[in-house]
Amino acid sequence: MQTARPIIIIGAGPVGLCLALALGRAGVPVAVYEQDDALNSDIRASTFHPPTLEMLDEWGVLDAVIAQGFIVRELAYWERRTRQRVATFDYAAIANDTPFPYRVQCPQHILTRVLKPAVEQLPCASVHMGHRYLDHVDGDNGVSVTFETADGLKTVEGSFLCGADGSRSAVREKLQMPFEGMTYADRFLLIGTDYDFETIFPEFGAVNYIFDPEEWVIILRLPDLARVVFRLKDGEDESFAMSEDQLRQRMWRFIGEEVPFNIKTTQLYRVHQRVAASFRRSRVLLLGDAAHINNPAGGMGMNSGIHDAHALAAVLAQSWPQVAETQLDQWSDQRRSVARQNVSTYSDKNYKDMAAKDAEYRQQRNAELAATAADPEQARAYLLRAAMLADRI
Numbered sequence: 318m319q320t321a322r323p324i325i326i327i328g329a330g331p332v333g334l335c336l337a338l339a340l341g342r343a344g345v346p347v348a349v350y351e352q353d354d355a356l357n358s359d360i361r362a363s364t365f366h367p368p369t370l371e372m373l374d375e376w377g378v379l380d381a382v383i384a385q386g387f388i389v390r391e392l393a394y395w396e397r398r399t400r401q402r403v404a405t406f407d408y409a410a411i412a413n414d415t416p417f418p419y420r421v422q423c424p425q426h427i428l429t430r431v432l433k434p435a436v437e438q439l440p441c442a443s444v445h446m447g448h449r450y451l452d453h454v455d456g457d458n459g460v461s462v463t464f465e466t467a468d469g470l471k472t473v474e475g476s477f478l479c480g481a482d483g484s485r486s487a488v489r490e491k492l493q494m495p496f497e498g499m500t501y502a503d504r505f506l507l508i509g510t511d512y513d514f515e516t517i518f519p520e521f522g523a524v525n526y527i528f529d530p531e532e533w534v535i536i537l538r539l540p541d542l543a544r545v546v547f548r549l550k551d552g553e554d555e556s557f558a559m560s561e562d563q564l565r566q567r568m569w570r571f572i573g574e575e576v577p578f579n580i581k582t583t584q585l586y587r588v589h590q591r592v593a594a595s596f597r598r599s600r601v602l603l604l605g606d607a608a609h610i611n612n613p614a615g616g617m618g619m620n621s622g623i624h625d626a627h628a629l630a631a632v633l634a635q636s637w638p639q640v641a642e643t644q645l646d647q648w649s650d651q652r653r654s655v656a657r658q659n660v661s662t663y664s665d666k667n668y669k670d671m672a673a674k675d676a677e678y679r680q681q682r683n684a685e686l687a688a689t690a691a692d693p694e695q696a697r698a699y700l701l702r703a704a705m706l707a708d709r710i
């Protein structure tokens with residue numbers, strides 16, 4: 318395949334913008350088209366794992382992200398009922414495996430605000446807001462893509478079309494690409510608060526998974542608030558659960574007393590585990606949430622999408638404007654296999670562990686986690702998986 322027309326990316330989310338930055342820095346012409354007039358500012362992913370930090374560093378944007386977030390060197394598991402730490406993993410165990418043996422907590426809307434100007438500074442890259450992808454024609458020599466804009470319909474020509482347009486991807490729909498998997502019965506209820514959890518969990522860290530057979534909790538600290546994620550059980554009424562009174566009751570049950578706290582933000586969302594049947598069809602490629610979505614336990618969704626972008630940019634840029642079809646197929650197969658075998662399996666196990674009900678299983682889980690964390694070699698192996706370093710391809 319030979320072509321010199323720009324690569325068209327749909328979606329200015331973290332994945333689309335990372336792909337644009339990687340391609341633009343390699344001198345490959347690229348144009349991003351985003352349906353909204355402004356970048357998304359919802360509370361979504363906030364964890365950056367070490368391989369992602371390596372990629373952001375390579376692209377020259379890591380310092381700006383760290384400056385607006387913070388470094389976390391421990392991962393902690395707790396029991397809700399006893400308020401005891403089950404295990405603490407110290408990222409020092411992977412100090413020889415990566416130049417960044419830690420994770421960074423920083424909201425994804427900060428990342429996109431760092432990426433967009435970095436892309437726009439590149440002479441061969443551009444970002445077009447207010448362009449909603451509608452349709453495309455995949456021809457022998459390139460793609461022709463139609464957008465809806467405030468000025469009417471617009472068609473642009475490109476060499477490849479990269480669908481980084483999120484979990485409801487219109488590009489994936491247009492391809493009629495199956496998105497196989499399942500939706501969890503539980504929903505996730507997020508409360509952003511300024512409450513200081515150290516008052517109930519002594520030596521509380523920044524990343525905490527709190528086991529409970531009835532209502533597990535995940536608490537992640539961000540620069541300006543703590544994100545508390547509760548399980549909303551199948552059958553619980555959404556509007557009742559989201560009323561201010563019920564949000565306070567839920568927090569007070571967890572804290573153990575009726576203390577004052579501010580609710581800064583709330584969110585309720587469904588969680589899915591799905592992977593597209595292929596990440597490539599001819600000149601159209603799918604990546605990020607458009608290609609795979611998983612349970613957020615473990616913070617792997619956005620990270621694995623950025624890893625898709627890093628690997629795809631390497632294939633497209635390698636001998637641009639020549640691009641080998643076999644390498645594109647290999648990229649699709651490898652990234653799909655990572656999404657299915659590593660990300661989905663690991664995230665699902667994390668999730669099931671948090672909610673495990675059987676007393677014997679829970680005891681064994683806690684004993685195994687504590688023993689793993691205490692043994693440097695086992696702790697390293699555990700963290701290589703949790704930090705996504707084992708996914709490298």
Ligand SMILES: Cc1cc2nc3c(=O)[nH]c(=O)nc-3n(C[C@H](O)[C@H](O)[C@H](O)COP(=O)(O)OP(=O)(O)OC[C@H]3O[C@@H](n4cnc5c(N)ncnc54)[C@H](O)[C@@H]3O)c2cc1C
Binds near residue numbers: 328331350450451483
């Ligand atoms: C409520 C919520 C909470 C989450 N929490 C976590 C978490 O705690 N940890 C974690 O790891 N992950 C989490 N995720 C997942 C994480 O946010 C995603 O993995 C990540 O955003 C994927 O990035 P992306 O660029 O592929 O897609 P997105 O961030 O969804 O970006 C897609 C972009 O494409 C644009 N777009 C869509 N359709 C079109 C169109 N037709 N034309 C042009 N543009 C279009 C959208 O406007 C958007 O800007 C969460 C997701 C949600 C929804």
